[in-house]
Each structure stands twice: as structure tokens, then as C-alpha cells.
Amino acid sequence: MRVLLRAITMTASACIAFSTAGCAWLGPRPAPLDAARFAPIDHAIGSVIAERRMPGAVFHLERAGMAYQKAYGSYSYEKGAAAVTPATVFDAASLTKIVATAPSVMLLAEEGRIALDAPLVRYLPECAGQGRDPITVRHLLTHTSGLPAGLPATPGWHGLARALELACSRTPTDPPGTAFRYSDVNYILLGELVRRVSGQPLDRFARQRIFTPLGMRDSRFVPLAALEAARIAPTQRLAGDGLRLLQGEVHDPTARRMDGVAGSAGLFTTAADLARFARMLLAGGELDGVRVLSRDSVRLMxxxxxxxxxxxxxxMGMDIDSPFARPRGKLFPLGSYGHTGFTGCILWIDPASGTFYVLLSNRVYPDDRNNILDLYARLGTLSAEAVNGFDFAALHKTNPAR
Known part of the structure; x- marks a missing residue:
């Protein structure tokens, strides 16, 4: 297991120890995180690995310039499997929606090229009819379009054109704006919206406008074009394909049929890159003097x-309080936000305390049968318990969750 305990920025106080023994925080104020609270996090993640519910993971907890990052386990359960390191690249699954797709839409909205309350058919006229005309960009971003959750797998299909044809033929089961249903179809359509309006495919637009300005060096779609497979954690062995191992090839079947680039899934990334993205959001859209999103875009997201x-x-992207908000745990307040990814990933951010945490794992290895939802809730609670000098209870009294 690799561990990193460090200061992100040089401030009046600095974390100077680099070991599991603890962190010596020097300065006039208490340490932002309580190093004594890191051991329960290690135990929670280690227990899930010992139960063979995931082979490996990277965890990152950060607040006010102090970070605790640790790698656990191996790439697989096989003897001699490579150990996970902080630099391991993971398939982030639905974190794609909040790290690539939603920010791309918001950037185009900032430039006046997309109107968030405009009907989808203004940009994708082939989606007209069968109750879809009232669906707006906002409905897609917030999963309130009424569209079903996914695209059919059969009969077999392949390619962006067929994906769009299928997405535009889905019939809403609820009037747009009246009900919440988490739906990959929403973000497949948003990915195409980015391509139509910008003239660039989503992967290229996100790389040029989000990942590169933020210094997210290892974040990309179709990573094997630029990264060695040995750096990428494997996900699933496909039973119907001679047990072919997915390693550097997207796990999500729909995104795989779309050649690895979809608004709903396809992003590969590292904990360090997601930490940079989280810092940017906490700073109102800017990091290291580079503005990526406007403050208003961050607010809407x-x-x-x-x-x-x-x-x-x-x-417009982030989960705040829904059945999927398990990573909030018991202490982070309503108003914290984030998202999960099907492969076993979390990004959760609490602006009130200035804290965020990341979990990247390959819990779908080898057969997509493992469940770690209990770990999501546990890590949210343990991360909040590691925050020093902040009264979460007071926030819960003034702003209780619904």
C-alpha cells in the first residue's frame, strides 16, 4: 500500500510528515484534518478488499491544503498482480457526466452558444415528436427529462449515429420537468449536443477546455491511445467474449458500442486529476490562476x-440529495454535492467545510457482481469525522436533509 500525506499549497501552516504515523501540522491554527482519523478509513477500504469485493483502490481526502492519499490492493486477485499506486488510472464511469459532459455544456452556455432552458430540438431537431419537444437542456442536465434510463442492447448496434437514433426514439414516461429519473440517455444526448454546437467531439472539447487548462494530465477518453495499459486498472472479463479483459477499454457497454466516447461514460482518470477538478469547483471555477468555469456555472452545477x-x-450535473447520494454519509450536510461511477468511484465535495474526497476502484473486476454501496456511505461519514474544528451538527439543525 502506498500512502501520501502532504500539503497541497504552502501556507502559514504546513503538513510536513510523509508516513502513516501521522502528520505534524505546524502553525497558529489546528490542522484542517485529524490524522488520527485516517486509520478507520484504511480499515474500511482494506476490509472490502479482504472480502474480495474489489481488488484495489485509491482514496484521496483533502481540506484547506492538507491531503491524505493512499493506494490499496492490487489490479486483480491473481497471484503476482501489480499493486495499485496513486498514479493508477481508473475507468471513472458516470463521473464522466460531471467532469466532462456537464462542464462542457456549461462552457458553451457561457459563450451564448447553448441556452440552458431552450428545447433540445433546437439543437437536435431529429429528436422531435412523441412527447420529446418540451425537453430542455436543463431537463437533461438534471435528469428530469422523463426519458428512460438507458438504450436497448438488442438487437446489436454500433456507432454514434445509431446511438443518437436510439436516444432520439425514446419516449418520455413522465412529462418533462415533473419527475427525477437518473438516465444515461440524457447525457448521451448532451454529449452529442456538445459535438453539434462546438464542432468537436466531446473527448476533444473536454480535453482542450477542461483537462488541459486544469493540468489533469491523465484524464482522457480511449486512454490506450496515449497511456500504457499497465497504468490502467482492469475492469471486467467479458464472459461472452472468451473472457476478454477490459483494460483501457471502457467498461460501460453503451459507451463501448460508441467507440469509447459518450456523454454518459468513457472517462479514465486518476485521483490526483479529480482532486484538481474538485479544487477548481471549491474555488469558484478557477485553479492556479486559470479560470475554467464562471462562478455562475459552478453555482448551477x-x-x-x-x-x-x-x-x-x-x-446541472451534481447529485445533492437523491437516492444516489450515499457518499454524503451521515455528517456532510445538505448542500454538499458529488457523483458516483458504476465501476466503484466517488467524488464528493462539501463547500461548507471546504472538504472533498475521491475514491477510485475497480469493484467490477472480474465479473461485475460485487457491491460496495455500504462503503460509499461509510467513507462519507469517516471523511467528515476527519475534519477538524467544524460543527456539522449545527448545519444539520439549520438545513436538514429532506
Whole structure:
């Protein structure tokens, strides 16, 4: 297991120890994180690995310039499998929606090239009819379009054109804006929206406008074009394909049929890259003097935009309070936000305390049968317990979760 305990920026106080023994925080104020609280995090993750519910993971917890990052386990359960390191690249699955697709849409909205409350058919006219005309860009971003959750797998299909044809033929089961349903179809359509409006495929647009400006050096779609497979954690062995191992090839079947680039899935990344993305959001859209998103775009992505008639609270991308908000745990307040990925990934951010944590894992190895949802909730609680000098209880009294 590899561990890194460090200061992100040089401030009046600095974390100077680089070991599991603890962190010596020097300065006039208490350490932002309590190093004594890291051991329960290690135990929670280590227990899931020991139960063979995931072979390996990287965890990153950060607040106010102090970070705890640790790698656990191996790439697989096979003897001699490579150990996971902090630099291991993981298939981030649905984190694609909040790290690539939603920010890309917001950038185009900032430039006046997309209107968030405009109907989808203004940009994708082939989606007209069968109750789809009232669907707006906002409905897609907040999963309130009424569209079903996914595209059919049979009969077999391949390619962007066929994916768009299928997505535009889905019939809403609820009037747009009246109900929440988490749907990959929404973000497949948004990925195509980015391509139509910008003239660039989503992967290229996100790389040029988000990943490169933020210094997210290992974040990309179709990573084998630039990265060695040995750096990428494997996901699943495909039973119907001679047990072919997915390593550097997207796990999500729909994104795989779309050649690895979809608005719903396809991003590969590292914990360090996601930490940079989280710092940018906490700083209102800017990092290291480089502005990536406007403050208003960050606000729209990270605060409730679903309206009072819908119980689930979602931003234009981020989950805030829905059945999928397990990573909030018991202490982070309503107003914290984030997302999960099917392969076993979390990004969760609490702006009130200035804290965020990342989990990247390959829990779908080898057969997509493992469940680590209990770990999601546990890590949210343990991460909040490691925050020093912040009264989460007071926030819960003034802003209780629905």
C-alpha cells in the first residue's frame, strides 16, 4: 500500500510528515484534518478488499491544503498482480457526466452558444415528436427529462449515429420537468449536443477546455491511445467474449458500442486529476490562476436546480440529495454535492467545510457482481469525522436533509 500525506499549497501552516504515523501540522491554527482519523478509513477500504469485493483502490481526502492519499490492493486477485499506486488510472464511469459532459455544456452556455432552458430540438431537431419537444437542456442536465434510463442492447448496434437514433426514439414516461429519473440517455444526448454546437467531439472539447487548462494530465477518453495499459486498472472479463479483459477499454457497454466516447461514460482518470477538478469547483471555477468555469456555472452545477415539485435535488450535473447520494454519509450536510461511477468511484465535495474526497476502484473486476454501496456511505461519514474544528451538527439543525 502506498500512502501520501502532504500539503497541497504552502501556507502559514504546513503538513510536513510523509508516513502513516501521522502528520505534524505546524502553525497558529489546528490542522484542517485529524490524522488520527485516517486509520478507520484504511480499515474500511482494506476490509472490502479482504472480502474480495474489489481488488484495489485509491482514496484521496483533502481540506484547506492538507491531503491524505493512499493506494490499496492490487489490479486483480491473481497471484503476482501489480499493486495499485496513486498514479493508477481508473475507468471513472458516470463521473464522466460531471467532469466532462456537464462542464462542457456549461462552457458553451457561457459563450451564448447553448441556452440552458431552450428545447433540445433546437439543437437536435431529429429528436422531435412523441412527447420529446418540451425537453430542455436543463431537463437533461438534471435528469428530469422523463426519458428512460438507458438504450436497448438488442438487437446489436454500433456507432454514434445509431446511438443518437436510439436516444432520439425514446419516449418520455413522465412529462418533462415533473419527475427525477437518473438516465444515461440524457447525457448521451448532451454529449452529442456538445459535438453539434462546438464542432468537436466531446473527448476533444473536454480535453482542450477542461483537462488541459486544469493540468489533469491523465484524464482522457480511449486512454490506450496515449497511456500504457499497465497504468490502467482492469475492469471486467467479458464472459461472452472468451473472457476478454477490459483494460483501457471502457467498461460501460453503451459507451463501448460508441467507440469509447459518450456523454454518459468513457472517462479514465486518476485521483490526483479529480482532486484538481474538485479544487477548481471549491474555488469558484478557477485553479492556479486559470479560470475554467464562471462562478455562475459552478453555482448551477452544484446547487439544486430541479425545482420544489421534485423531491430529489440535483444540480446541472451534481447529485445533492437523491437516492444516489450515499457518499454524503451521515455528517456532510445538505448542500454538499458529488457523483458516483458504476465501476466503484466517488467524488464528493462539501463547500461548507471546504472538504472533498475521491475514491477510485475497480469493484467490477472480474465479473461485475460485487457491491460496495455500504462503503460509499461509510467513507462519507469517516471523511467528515476527519475534519477538524467544524460543527456539522449545527448545519444539520439549520438545513436538514429532506
Amino acid at each position: 452544484t446547487t439544486a436546480q430541479t425545482g420544489p415539485a421534485i423531491v430529489a435535488q440535483r444540480g
